[in-house]
Amino acid sequence: MAWNEPGGNSNNQDPWGGRKGGGRQGPPDLDEAFRKLQESLNGLFGGGKKRGDDESGRSGGGGGFGLLFVGLGLLAVVWLYSAIYVVDEQEQAVVLRFGKYHETVGPGLNIYFPPIDRKFQENVTRERAYTKQGAMLTEDENIIEVPLTVQYRVTNLQDFVLNVDQPEVSLQHATDSAVRHVVGSTEMDQVLTEGRELMASEVRERLQRFLDNYRTGITITQVNIQSAAAPREVQEAFDDVIRAREDEQREKNQAESYANGVIPEARGQAQRLLEEANGYRDEVIARAQGEADRFTKLVAEYRKAPEITRERLYIDTMQEVMSNTSKVLVTGDKGQNNLLYLPLDKMIDSRGGASSSSSANSSNTTTRDPAVPLSSDLSQRNLRTREGR
Template sequence: MAWNEPGGNGNNQDPWNNGGDRRGGGKKDQGPPDLDEALQKLQEKLNGIFGKGGNKGTGGSGSNGSSAGFLAVVVVVILVGWAAMGFYTVDQQERGVVLRLGKYHETVMPGLQWNPPMIDEVITTNVTRVSAYEHRSLMLTEDENIVDVSMTVQYVISDPVNYALKVRDPNASLRNASESALRHTVGSSEMNSILTAGREVLGSDVKLRLQGFMDDYQTGLRITQINIKEAKAPSQVQDAFDDVIKAREDEQRSINQSESYRNGIVPEARGIAQRMKEEANGYRERVVAQAKGDAQRFTSLLTEYQKAPEVTRERLYLDAMEEVLSKNSKVLIDVEGGNNMMYLPLDKLVESRPRTSTGSTSGRLNSSELQDVTDQVIDQLRQRQQTTTREAR
């Protein structure tokens, strides 16, 4: 029989009664279930879970027990949420600096990590990304000239602990230190080297000095590259500097041309000098040898002259005349007792003589040919003398 049918034992079976007749003198309650009773039951279950005994039959109001159970549930929910908030992930390119109650605790590596929320603070930094900073300003060189220098600084975070904790603003420190390093290096260099070939040396010097500043400041930054993008004179005097650079280039070109000419002419002059030395040595050897030969010949001729003076003198005369006449193509002879001077064309006589076996005539007369020419001359002289005698008679 249903609990609410007429005549039934509905009062004992009413689920909303909650034993009100036992507590309230049998008074029936047809309202909703009591909230305090539900919280009390939940508290009893929690007490059983956490090892606390039930409080049935104890004194105290049900309202206080229900409030305690609600607070326990709230505390559990808060603890679970607090623990869930402690999970985080560190990227592969990052490192995590853990601060426990504001003090450095550890450095965590990439992966899933957990730290107590509101107790530990995690600062993540990217240690592989290359950052860049550009700086440009007018600076004074060692030789008191003004140059406009523009450079780019590339850097990475090498020490995340120093980067996060030792310096308040590492990037601002880098900007200030880079300008200081650049000004110090430019102030120790001349303008010519900065504008021309010394740009790479300037970049390396600035990098070395700037890295020293970063290490002294403990910024945790590592300088990877310094690029001197531009180094020029101020725009107000750029035209004058261009003229100076052009003149310097012309000077260098002239020097290179002179070097090339010297490299070509000096070896040639040395060769000519060496050839002249060799020719002089050859001439010296020839003259010395000829002098020795003449001296030897004179000594031999002296011996022969001492033996037969007349014959030797005549032979010397004939040799001298042969040498003189062989070099002259025309001879004039004055005939003794005559009024005419005879002209002998020796060149024509040489051309008219018989050719040699080689088909050509020699430029000089040998002894037999000279004797033939002499005989012809003597015959002509005799004939002319006879003709002159006849005419005189």
């Protein structure tokens, strides 16, 4: 009998089945508490106790079914919560049913059926990257440290999930193989200097072929090979070699620059001399031909009128001679009373000018142009003949 039931002695018993004032303290009545909870649940689900039924009869069976329904409802809620999932715009999900590929799900609200279904959800637009560094042997048997960075994306989620157990680990192993193959077929100078860009392109192509053969669903977007270096133990010797090669290249560039400046200038001067010589030759030939033609025509005219022609030649010659000298000779009648006129002012001016350019004047007075007209010589001879008469 409970402590608060009618007929009980509430003054002598406490809620735990003992007596006030120093009785034995016992545990709570769990059966009674469970019975009250069951009655409350039966009332919620329509399984309440009917009139005339025994307390341990049908009412007990209805309470059991009510608890079962509650448990099933809770399990259904939990299952539904775990089965509904959201795929972002940057993601995809692969669903396996009974361990076999079922479908690839795009962005949106989706549902699958565990435990018969399994899903793998990955970001397929984010660009991933990892860095690797290692000592490698070059073609000329030198050891160098080659650091590189590989950037990649997951482009086929089905292959990424199903074909390879650990695709990113396989990617790292394939990268190591591709880099060692490319570095092993390249000399150290190319690896340390200007050959890194070409090496990166070759590594990317070879690595992509490996991943396509494995069907990993990974696409390589970029391979960046950073500045390679020699091991620390021999770094100073490598630096000396690199500096020597840089000095050699600088000297070569300076020599080529000097050659490019001197050779065209010499060629230009040679071409100028050739052009001047050709021009002088053409000028002399043309002048000689002109004088020859004029002399031929003069001979024809001389045969027609010798006296007039001789007189004309004499006058032309005297005009040419007198125009180039500052001395004037005035002859008298029959060669008598000859007068020589000397303009002193012009002679002084001409002497002062001659002192500043003596070499040029001497060359002009002592040398004779090979193209001097023959008619002038003929005129001078005629002049001497006339004076002799």
